[in-house]
Amino acid sequence: MKRKCVTLLFIIFVSSVFAQNMNDYQTVDSANALWSESTAWQRWNGFQWVQAVASPTAASAEQVVIRNGAVINIAADLSADQLIIEPLAQLHITAGAFTIANGAGTDLLVNGYLRLRNNTMSLSSGAVAVFASGSTYEHDRSLNAPIISATWEDGSTCLLTGVYTVAELTNLSYACMKQDFYNLTLDYGSFVSDYRAFAANDPIDVRGTLSLLSGNLYVGTGISASNLNVNNLTINGGKFVVSRGYAIPSVTIRNNLTLESGTVVVSELGDAVQRDYTVQAKNVTIESGVFELNAGSSASKSTGQVYISGSLVMNGGTLKNNPGLSTTKAGIFFNGSGDQNVILTGGSLSADPGGVGRLFFYRTSSVTSLSETYGAETEQYTINGLGGASLPSGYSAWPVSGNLIKILNVSNPAGVKLSTAKTIIDNLSLSAGTLGLNGKALNLANEILLSRKGGNLSSSPSFGSSIYLSYLQNPDIIVMGNEVPDTDIVQNLVINTLNGVQMNKDIVVNGSLTFHNGFLDLSGYELSISMLDLSFSGDTSLSNMNLSLSNEAATQGDGLESIERKWLIQGSSSSEVLCSFFWPVELDNGGDFSSGATLWRYNGHAWEVVEEALTVSNNGEIHEISCYLNLGGKADAADEYTITGEGQTLPVVLSAFFAVPTQNAYPLLKWMTQSETGLMGYYVYRSSNSNVTEAKPISSLIDAVNMSHGYTYSYIDKGLEDVGEYYYWLQIVDFSGEDQFFGPAQYSYNPQEPGNPEVPLFNGIDKLYPNPFNPSLNICFCLKNAAPVRMKIYNIKGQLAHEALLGMQQSGNHKYVWDAGAISDTSGIYTIRLEIGSEVYTQKVTMLK
Structure with missing residues (x-):
C-alpha cells in the first residue's frame, strides 16, 4: 500500500512538470514594458519559472503568454509563435513589422486587447489566428496594412481607427474586409474627405454589430453593385452614406439600425445618376442626429428608400426628407407581414413642402396592421398620409382613412393634433394629453377598444356601432368626456383605476360592466345594463360590482314560485342607490302585478323580503319596479334578487327546529324562521318512531306572523306519559291550502331523570x-x-x-x-x-x- 502511494505521487509530479514546455515564456506580474525588455519576462526551465535573460522570439520560445494585467509594447521588427493574450492583458504594436510564425496549433490566440499602430502585422503561410469572445483587435488605418485574416468568434470586436490622406486612397487594399467579423467598429476621426467604399468584390457581412463612431462610411462608390450585410448597424458619430453607386447598392440589416448621433444619408443630394438607393432593416431607432432621405431634382435622379419590417422608434434627432420632385419615391416603406409600429417620443420630422406626406408608405399586400404612438413632451402632429404620387408597385401612402391603423396611442402631456383624417380599427389609447381632432375626421371602427388613462379627446370622433370603453390606472378621478358616444351607448365598460370614474351623462352598457379596481361615481345619472335589464341611479358610487341574470324562477321549499327571472347583484354602494329591475311580461309566471310587487333578496341562506307594495310600470311588454338598496360590499355574498306579484309567494324558511326539556321534563319545541309570506300557520306532529306517516297532530293551529324578517316560535308538549324516544314535525300550511313538513326533532322523555340535554346548535x-x-x-x-x-x-x-x-x-x-x-x-x-x-x-x- 505504501509503494502504491509513492507511485501515485510520482505520477502527479511528472504530470505537473510536463504541463509546460521548456522555453515557454510568460510576463511577470503586472508587467508594463517593451517586449524587448528581458525584465518583463519569465522563462520555464523545465522545473520552475525563472527570470528571463532575453525577451522571447519565434526562434527562442515555444509558447508566449501575456498574462492578465500586463501591457506589452512592440517597437521593432519581431517574429513570435504560439502567442496567447489573456483576457485582461494588452499588446500594442507601435513600430516595426510583427510576424506570427507558423507552428503547431493556434499561432495567435487573443482573449484580451491587441492594437496595431504605425506598422504592419502579418501571418506566415499556414499560421492560424483566433480572436476569442470578449477580445478586441484595434487596427490603425494610417498605414497601408491589411487586417490579418483570422477566426472571429462570437463576442469578438475588430476596431478600425485612424485617418489616412487622399493620396493614400489608391494604395489601400480592402480584400481583407471580406472576413466573417462578429463586431466591426469604425472610429475614423474627423477628416472630411475620408470615406470607405464596399464594392461587390469586397463584401462585408458582420454577424454582430457594425458601429460607426467617427468619420464617413460610404456604401455605393464603385463601378458595380455594393453589398453590406450586418446583423445590427449603430451610428454613434460620423456619417453613414448610401449613394454614389453605378449600380443598385444593397444594404441589409437583419435586426436593428440605430442612430445614436451623427448622420445617416440615403441618396445624397445632387447625385447625378438615376438610382433607388435602399436600406433594408427590421427596426430603425433614432435617438439623436439626422436621418436624411433625399429625392433627386427630377424623376431621372436618385432617391433614398428605407424598408422596415418591424418598428420605427424616434426618441430624438431629425428625420429629414428633401424632395425636389413630388413624384419621386424617397421615403420609409413598411413591408413587414405582421404588426408594425411608428413610435415618436421625441425629435422632429423635417421636410420641404409636401415632404412629410411622402415620408411613410406601407405595402398593401401583406402588412396586417400599422400602429402609431406619440409620446414627446412638446405638441406633436400625427403622420401626414397625403402625397406620394409615384410609388413602387404594391405600396400606398401612409393611411389617411380606411381600416389600416390598428392602434393610435396618445401619451404626450403637451397634446397631439391630427394632421389628416384617420380610421382606427383596434385600439385608441389616451394615456396622457389631449388628442385634438383639429377639424379632421377621427373614425373609430366597430368593436374598437377605447382606453383612457390620463388623456382625453378635444371633441367627439365618429363612433362605430359598438365601443369597448376602459378606464385605466390614474391617481386622479377621471371625468367622462368625449370618449362616450353621443348615443350614450357603449358595448362594455371596464373600471380599473387607482381612484375612480365620474359620470357626466346617462350611460347605457349593452354588454358587460367590469370592475377591477376603483369606483364609478354615478353623480345623479343613470347607468343602464341593457343585457341584464337592470339600472342604477343616484348620488352614490358603485364598486366591486359583479352582475348577472338568469331566466328561471326562484323557489323555496314547496311554495309557489317567483317570476322567471333572478338577478345577481354583488358589490357595494357608498350610499343607497335606486335600482330598477325590468322583465318581459311573458316571464310573469302567473303573477298579478296590478296591485304592486314584492322585491326579494336571497342572503345565502333564505329568501327575505326587501320591499313590498312596489309600484309596477307596464308598457304592455315590459314590467319595471324601482327600489332603493344599500349594497353590502361582500364580493362573495350570494346576493340574488327576484320579484313576486299577487298569487306568488316564497313562503317560510326555517333556520332551526329543536326540542329542549322544561323543568318537569316536558319537551319545549322551538323553531326559528328567516321570512314568511302567505302562511296560515303551523301544526305540531308527534310519533314514537321516525316515520312521519305515523305521526299525529298534537296542537291546534299556531298562527303565523308573516314577517319579512326572522321570528322565533315555541310549543310545549304536556301530553307525554310514557318514558321513551319521541319525534316531532312541523306542518306548514299557507292560505292556498298547500302544506309541507319540516323535521324531525328528536327528544328523550324521562320525568324521573330530566337531566340537561345539549341544545342543538344552529346558525x-x-x-x-x-x-x-x-x-x-x-x-x-x-x-x-x-x-x-x-x-x-x-x-x-x-x-x-x-x-x-x-x-x-x-x-x-x-x-x-x-x-x-x-x-x-x-x-x-x-x-x-x-x-x-x-x-x-x-x-x-x-x-x-
Whole structure:
C-alpha cells in the first residue's frame, strides 16, 4: 500500500512538470514594458519559472503568454509563435513589422486587447489566428496594412481607427474586409474627405454589430453593385452614406439600425445618376442626429428608400426628407407581414413642402396592421398620409382613412393634433394629453377598444356601432368626456383605476360592466345594463360590482314560485342607490302585478323580503319596479334578487327546529324562521318512531306572523306519559291550502331523570331584547360551526348606523351588546344584519327615545 502511494505521487509530479514546455515564456506580474525588455519576462526551465535573460522570439520560445494585467509594447521588427493574450492583458504594436510564425496549433490566440499602430502585422503561410469572445483587435488605418485574416468568434470586436490622406486612397487594399467579423467598429476621426467604399468584390457581412463612431462610411462608390450585410448597424458619430453607386447598392440589416448621433444619408443630394438607393432593416431607432432621405431634382435622379419590417422608434434627432420632385419615391416603406409600429417620443420630422406626406408608405399586400404612438413632451402632429404620387408597385401612402391603423396611442402631456383624417380599427389609447381632432375626421371602427388613462379627446370622433370603453390606472378621478358616444351607448365598460370614474351623462352598457379596481361615481345619472335589464341611479358610487341574470324562477321549499327571472347583484354602494329591475311580461309566471310587487333578496341562506307594495310600470311588454338598496360590499355574498306579484309567494324558511326539556321534563319545541309570506300557520306532529306517516297532530293551529324578517316560535308538549324516544314535525300550511313538513326533532322523555340535554346548535339570530330598547340592545346569536362574524345595523332609511367586525368566532351561543346612545338617530325601526361567513340573517327591532 505504501509503494502504491509513492507511485501515485510520482505520477502527479511528472504530470505537473510536463504541463509546460521548456522555453515557454510568460510576463511577470503586472508587467508594463517593451517586449524587448528581458525584465518583463519569465522563462520555464523545465522545473520552475525563472527570470528571463532575453525577451522571447519565434526562434527562442515555444509558447508566449501575456498574462492578465500586463501591457506589452512592440517597437521593432519581431517574429513570435504560439502567442496567447489573456483576457485582461494588452499588446500594442507601435513600430516595426510583427510576424506570427507558423507552428503547431493556434499561432495567435487573443482573449484580451491587441492594437496595431504605425506598422504592419502579418501571418506566415499556414499560421492560424483566433480572436476569442470578449477580445478586441484595434487596427490603425494610417498605414497601408491589411487586417490579418483570422477566426472571429462570437463576442469578438475588430476596431478600425485612424485617418489616412487622399493620396493614400489608391494604395489601400480592402480584400481583407471580406472576413466573417462578429463586431466591426469604425472610429475614423474627423477628416472630411475620408470615406470607405464596399464594392461587390469586397463584401462585408458582420454577424454582430457594425458601429460607426467617427468619420464617413460610404456604401455605393464603385463601378458595380455594393453589398453590406450586418446583423445590427449603430451610428454613434460620423456619417453613414448610401449613394454614389453605378449600380443598385444593397444594404441589409437583419435586426436593428440605430442612430445614436451623427448622420445617416440615403441618396445624397445632387447625385447625378438615376438610382433607388435602399436600406433594408427590421427596426430603425433614432435617438439623436439626422436621418436624411433625399429625392433627386427630377424623376431621372436618385432617391433614398428605407424598408422596415418591424418598428420605427424616434426618441430624438431629425428625420429629414428633401424632395425636389413630388413624384419621386424617397421615403420609409413598411413591408413587414405582421404588426408594425411608428413610435415618436421625441425629435422632429423635417421636410420641404409636401415632404412629410411622402415620408411613410406601407405595402398593401401583406402588412396586417400599422400602429402609431406619440409620446414627446412638446405638441406633436400625427403622420401626414397625403402625397406620394409615384410609388413602387404594391405600396400606398401612409393611411389617411380606411381600416389600416390598428392602434393610435396618445401619451404626450403637451397634446397631439391630427394632421389628416384617420380610421382606427383596434385600439385608441389616451394615456396622457389631449388628442385634438383639429377639424379632421377621427373614425373609430366597430368593436374598437377605447382606453383612457390620463388623456382625453378635444371633441367627439365618429363612433362605430359598438365601443369597448376602459378606464385605466390614474391617481386622479377621471371625468367622462368625449370618449362616450353621443348615443350614450357603449358595448362594455371596464373600471380599473387607482381612484375612480365620474359620470357626466346617462350611460347605457349593452354588454358587460367590469370592475377591477376603483369606483364609478354615478353623480345623479343613470347607468343602464341593457343585457341584464337592470339600472342604477343616484348620488352614490358603485364598486366591486359583479352582475348577472338568469331566466328561471326562484323557489323555496314547496311554495309557489317567483317570476322567471333572478338577478345577481354583488358589490357595494357608498350610499343607497335606486335600482330598477325590468322583465318581459311573458316571464310573469302567473303573477298579478296590478296591485304592486314584492322585491326579494336571497342572503345565502333564505329568501327575505326587501320591499313590498312596489309600484309596477307596464308598457304592455315590459314590467319595471324601482327600489332603493344599500349594497353590502361582500364580493362573495350570494346576493340574488327576484320579484313576486299577487298569487306568488316564497313562503317560510326555517333556520332551526329543536326540542329542549322544561323543568318537569316536558319537551319545549322551538323553531326559528328567516321570512314568511302567505302562511296560515303551523301544526305540531308527534310519533314514537321516525316515520312521519305515523305521526299525529298534537296542537291546534299556531298562527303565523308573516314577517319579512326572522321570528322565533315555541310549543310545549304536556301530553307525554310514557318514558321513551319521541319525534316531532312541523306542518306548514299557507292560505292556498298547500302544506309541507319540516323535521324531525328528536327528544328523550324521562320525568324521573330530566337531566340537561345539549341544545342543538344552529346558525342565526336567537333573540333580541329588550324590544323595544333604549339605549342598549342585547343581540343573541348562535353558530353551528366556527366562522367569521360581522354585525351591521341599518336605520329605517337604509343607512348604516353601526358596524362591528367580530372576527372568527367559535361554535356555540354568543351575545353582542349594541349601545345606541351615541347615535343621533331618533326612535324608529332598525334592521339587525348578522353575517356568518357567506350566510346572512336579519331581524328588526324598535328603538324608543
